[in-house]
Amino acid sequence: MLSRTSFFDGTIYKNALRRRWLLGLGYAAALTFRLMTRANIGMDLYRYANMYYPERIESIIQEGLTSVLPMLFAVAMVMAAVGWLYRSRSCAFAASLPLKRQAVFCSDLLGGLTLLLAAPVAAAGLTALLEGTGYGTGMGLLWWLGVTELMTVAYYGFAAFCAVLTGHWLALPALYFILLYAAAALEASVRRILQFLIFGLGNQRWILSFLSPAYYLKNRAYAFIETWTDWQNGIPVDWRVTFHGWPTVIAYAAAGLLFGLAAVLLLRRRRMECAGDVAAEPWLRPVFRIGAAVAASLSVGLLTLQTVFGYSGYSTAAASFSRSMILLLMMLIGAFLGWFCAEMLLRKTVKVFDRSWAGFGILAAVIGALVLGFELDVFGVERAVPDLARVDHAEVSCYSSNVYLTTFSQPENIAAVEELHRHVAASKRIFERENRTSFSGGTLEITYYDQNGVVMTRTWTAPGGALAWASRGNAWESGIWASDGNGVWGTQNPALKELEDLMNTAEARAQRNVPTQGLELNALTANFGSIVLRESTLDGYSNYTTIRELAPDEIADLTCNALLPDLRDTTMGYAKLMPEGQITYPVGNVSFYVSFGSFGENGIEDLWWYLDTTVTPDAARTIAWLEKHGIHMDADAMVTRIDEDVMP
Amino acid sequence: MNAIELKGVTKTFDGFKALDKLDLTVPKGAVYGLVGPNGAGKTTAIRHMTGMLRPDAGKVLLLEEPVYENVSVKERVACIPDEPWFFSGASTRDMMEFYREIYPRFDQGRYEKLRSAFPLDELRPIRRLSRGMRKQSAFWLALALRPEVLILDEPVDGLDPVMRRQVWSLVMGDVAENGTSVLVSSHNLRELEDVCDHIGILQRGRCLLEKSVDDLQETTVKFALALPEGAALPEGLDILHESAAGRLRTLILRGREEELTEKLQSAQPLFLEAQPLTLEEIFIYEMGGADYAVKDILL
Numbered sequence: 001m002l003s004r005t006s007f008f009d010g011t012i013y014k015n016a017l018r019r020r021w022l023l024g025l026g027y028a029a030a031l032t033f034r035l036m037t038r039a040n041i042g043m044d045l046y047r048y049a050n051m052y053y054p055e056r057i058e059s060i061i062q063e064g065l066t067s068v069l070p071m072l073f074a075v076a077m078v079m080a081a082v083g084w085l086y087r088s089r090s091c092a093f094a095a096s097l098p099l100k101r102q103a104v105f106c107s108d109l110l111g112g113l114t115l116l117l118a119a120p121v122a123a124a125g126l127t128a129l130l131e132g133t134g135y136g137t138g139m140g141l142l143w144w145l146g147v148t149e150l151m152t153v154a155y156y157g158f159a160a161f162c163a164v165l166t167g168h169w170l171a172l173p174a175l176y177f178i179l180l181y182a183a184a185a186l187e188a189s190v191r192r193i194l195q196f197l198i199f200g201l202g203n204q205r206w207i208l209s210f211l212s213p214a215y216y217l218k219n220r221a222y223a224f225i226e227t228w229t230d231w232q233n234g235i236p237v238d239w240r241v242t243f244h245g246w247p248t249v250i251a252y253a254a255a256g257l258l259f260g261l262a263a264v265l266l267l268r269r270r271r272m273e274c275a276g277d278v279a280a281e282p283w284l285r286p287v288f289r290i291g292a293a294v295a296a297s298l299s300v301g302l303l304t305l306q307t308v309f310g311y312s313g314y315s316t317a318a319a320s321f322s323r324s325m326i327l328l329l330m331m332l333i334g335a336f337l338g339w340f341c342a343e344m345l346l347r348k349t350v351k352v353f354d355r356s357w358a359g360f361g362i363l364a365a366v367i368g369a370l371v372l373g374f375e376l377d378v379f380g381v382e383r384a385v386p387d388l389a390r391v392d393h394a395e396v397s398c399y400s401s402n403v404y405l406t407t408f409s410q411p412e413n414i415a416a417v418e419e420l421h422r423h424v425a426a427s428k429r430i431f432e433r434e435n436r437t438s439f440s441g442g443t444l445e446i447t448y449y450d451q452n453g454v455v456m457t458r459t460w461t462a463p464g465g466a467l468a469w470a471s472r473g474n475a476w477e478s479g480i481w482a483s484d485g486n487g488v489w490g491t492q493n494p495a496l497k498e499l500e501d502l503m504n505t506a507e508a509r510a511q512r513n514v515p516t517q518g519l520e521l522n523a524l525t526a527n528f529g530s531i532v533l534r535e536s537t538l539d540g541y542s543n544y545t546t547i548r549e550l551a552p553d554e555i556a557d558l559t560c561n562a563l564l565p566d567l568r569d570t571t572m573g574y575a576k577l578m579p580e581g582q583i584t585y586p587v588g589n590v591s592f593y594v595s596f597g598s599f600g601e602n603g604i605e606d607l608w609w610y611l612d613t614t615v616t617p618d619a620a621r622t623i624a625w626l627e628k629h630g631i632h633m634d635a636d637a638m639v640t641r642i643d644e645d646v647m648p
Numbered sequence: 649m650n651a652i653e654l655k656g657v658t659k660t661f662d663g664f665k666a667l668d669k670l671d672l673t674v675p676k677g678a679v680y681g682l683v684g685p686n687g688a689g690k691t692t693a694i695r696h697m698t699g700m701l702r703p704d705a706g707k708v709l710l711l712e713e714p715v716y717e718n719v720s721v722k723e724r725v726a727c728i729p730d731e732p733w734f735f736s737g738a739s740t741r742d743m744m745e746f747y748r749e750i751y752p753r754f755d756q757g758r759y760e761k762l763r764s765a766f767p768l769d770e771l772r773p774i775r776r777l778s779r780g781m782r783k784q785s786a787f788w789l790a791l792a793l794r795p796e797v798l799i800l801d802e803p804v805d806g807l808d809p810v811m812r813r814q815v816w817s818l819v820m821g822d823v824a825e826n827g828t829s830v831l832v833s834s835h836n837l838r839e840l841e842d843v844c845d846h847i848g849i850l851q852r853g854r855c856l857l858e859k860s861v862d863d864l865q866e867t868t869v870k871f872a873l874a875l876p877e878g879a880a881l882p883e884g885l886d887i888l889h890e891s892a893a894g895r896l897r898t899l900i901l902r903g904r905e906e907e908l909t910e911k912l913q914s915a916q917p918l919f920l921e922a923q924p925l926t927l928e929e930i931f932i933y934e935m936g937g938a939d940y941a942v943k944d945i946l947l
Contacts, residue, residue: 010749011749011750015735019737089731089733091700092698092700092727096699097750099722100717101717271702272701
């Protein structure tokens, strides 16, 4: 029958405190050192310059989020607290005591946890004592304390869980760190290899990284500072620091407690004779073997991508079949090494080649099937296009920048996006012939959304040269391949023409160019502005630039009576594809950049609006305004002739 | 009542059967010698008795109760393993203070009395003591627990002869005064001969033989005899061993001395004498023909 004393014994607890206080002290000292240095608390500059309050608080919280100390000391303390599990002699000693084994385990762990939880309190208290609690320090320390304590619980519980999975003291920290980073590492590795194999897979949303708290907290949780500044004297008058990471940190701590509970349950059925073994439970042995083989396979695969093929990721690779087979071979070699090294550790001998081949054979077959399946698109990932009826809207982004991101909601345009998708996917072999794997050239990314969020994202990176463009007449007319990969120039690529057409649909132009409401009002009150005129060569590069300053009444007239009406009618703002494969919006031989704003009382320019576009023959009101002000444009050739007295 | 009872205990480690349906019984108040060569399964059996290991099959009872995770039983049991384990840096005093709080039966007075028997610096970290002194420290602490069952694994390894005698004297004192049951494991039979009243022989995870020493000695007799020319040994003798030097023959016979003497007299021997048998001889002749590595437990 279980009772309170089945899980706790005061003597063991006190013994744990007495024997491990030094580790707790070390933790407190390390935390204090970090607080006093990394967070810059001790610097007088920060003490007396009140404008740094929020930064100080943010810095202290960030220290709590990014510090590896809770992670390191948690596993160190667990190793010290329940290290008796790993030696048969100490195991026998603990088992012979007139206590339930979980009472010894829990009491030892609680003793260690007490010391670990006391350390941040001591560190925060000492810091407050030395530095005071003013200037935002007190608030920052409280937040830091909360984050650090919760993450200490999280890591400690997880370390305790790892402790019962293994029977070897060296295997514990190895397992702990591997598992802590396994999710993020696995996701990154698989993603990178799939990007190599699957044409167009591109970057996908991270879905497992939250399982790697150290990685997740460092990259996803942060404190956010809002500051309100008195512009009269440039000094912040109010500020607020918001930390959005509490739910995450609390969830991690709760997970830590659950892991601790699982550790106790596992301990109750632990076979004590496993002391000294890598895997403490029989069912862990195949898991360990497979895990090691998969990890080694992915690692060798990644190494091959980076060293043999020079593939760094972040782009579509369009790997040829032969390259994919080289990758497969290397991954199988990695799996072989991982599998049999794991077997050596499990069996504590190097003579492991007498058996285990069947298991390895099955794993190798699975890896081979997956690599081949993805390379040959057996699973249809490359060809997959979402059901048109389910797509709410689609985003098209060129040159991997949101600056050129366009959202399409009209059904005919979404259908055009899907058609573009199909054509690009069908161009896989052309991309493969280029045989490039590194990021160069242009990138096209399409993301489909349904009512619930992201449906699918596909990204294609054109290898350098493959996406070269040439303009014929009006530049937006068509795009062509510079080369088909065999030195044949001028091959037509309908996919790229479709892309350009998409960018020049009314929906895209309106979205891209039509400014927000209230611009007219701003234009009426602007007191500085200018036009920058550029004449460009056919390849889109500017070779001549002139600037004309605008008077306030000219700003209002040009904006309200010419530019805005033309933009709203979508008679301006066409896009064309550039030789590098990127898309650019000032289309045509003459483009101009117009901007206006107002001078603040301190004389600083406050830019309110700017437009960088091409004057097209359809933009009648703008052309008329320019003509009226001495800038003459040939509507056919779109070249400028500027009256000499117009420009300064 | 039995102090220790193992019934059909089987334990396998990675396919290796360390205990194979082991049956073993230590009567209450007995001093039981568990003998067997290295690898016979003695330590594994002891680890079952102390509750460290859970058997794959069978039962392990101490003081008539299952010992595994049984706090009330473990309170009454003390064990000194081959290599005793102590907290790192702990002195004998530290360990005493720990045991005093953990074991309800810990006898502080007994601990103080035993100080004179063990000439140790009780404040010195145990890991800095010699192997023999660590063993003394373990005995000091174990005897202060006032255990009902004392389990000793190779207990006097590392002790000098004087200390061996001292330790056995203390243990036997407990047996005599308190009825303590003792199980002593050893791979050396001669060491156990003087102290054990019961013997069990372990080989390959099985108990080959388990008897009281009295039984063994009463039922195995060595005779030296010389028969007249042409005379034969009587029928129906259970001869464990026979050797001859000239006309003088040495027989090791299974049976009671009086009955065997009567039987041999019927052959009208010229000379007949029953001679005392050592445990060593008994085991040699009991086990010698059975393809067991008996020599391993006699050396």
